[in-house]
Amino acid sequence: MHARIEHLVTSGTFSLDGGTWEVDNNVWIVGDDDEVIVIDPAHDAEAVAEAVGERAVLAILLTHAHDDHIGEVHDVQRKIGGRIHLNPEDAVLWEATHAGTAPDVDITDGDIFTVSDVTLRAIHTPGHSPGSTCFFADDLGGSPVLFSGDTLFQGGPGATGRSYSDFDLIIESIQDRIFEELPEETIVKTGHGDATKISKEKPHLQEWIDRRE
Secondary structure: OOOEEEEEEEEEEEEEOOEEEEEEEEEEEEEOOOEEEEEOOOOOHHHHHHHHOOOEEEEEEOOOOOHHHHOOHHHHHHHHOOOEEEOHHHHHHHHHHOOOOOOOEEOOOOOEEEEOOEEEEEEEOOOOOOOOEEEEEOOOOOOOEEEEEOOEEOOEEOOOOOOOOOHHHHHHHHHHHHHOOOOOOOEEEEOOOOOEEHHHHHHHHHHHHHHOO
16 A cells, blocks of 8 residues: 555644744645554644544654644644654744643654655754754655655745744755755645745745845
8 A cells, every 4th residue: 555645734823932923734644544644733633633533643743843833732642642753953942832841752864754655754954943854755656755844835945034043044954955965856745835846946046045035
């Protein structure tokens, strides 16, 4: 049985630095009829649990620890199981939302996660947050796929205007870890909004640098 990607959009808020904004988040479920990995189960634990159903959850992977991505993760875990994985560089952001707790497993660059016939590799891409991490599959549904969280979007890098973010660092991450290391035909499944491809975004890197956003 081959792994597939399932997509769920959930709605809620993102709060940081004293501001709150309405946001829609992409939740990604990778696996088959028996087992799955869940990436960024945002906002709506019940909707995520319904999408997973009775399948075994091998891991809950968090691309970063902004509250829109992690606010409901404990409720999600209670409903579907699976251990929560996060890069420890985002501990300060995790603590702001879930004080006195910790994720179950630290993610480090290069970690491998296997579900069905697919392997996901963790790529540390700091900038949007210190611990931002993407997950790359060489072949998922016939194409290479990157789950980019809020590091790379259709039209540019993730936001870097708030605490614990860094524009120069996110550009370095995108250029060195994504554009240089991964195939141009890679489909990019983002944390918010529409999917894109590396081949569509790579030619615009200098434009982003020039406008610094």
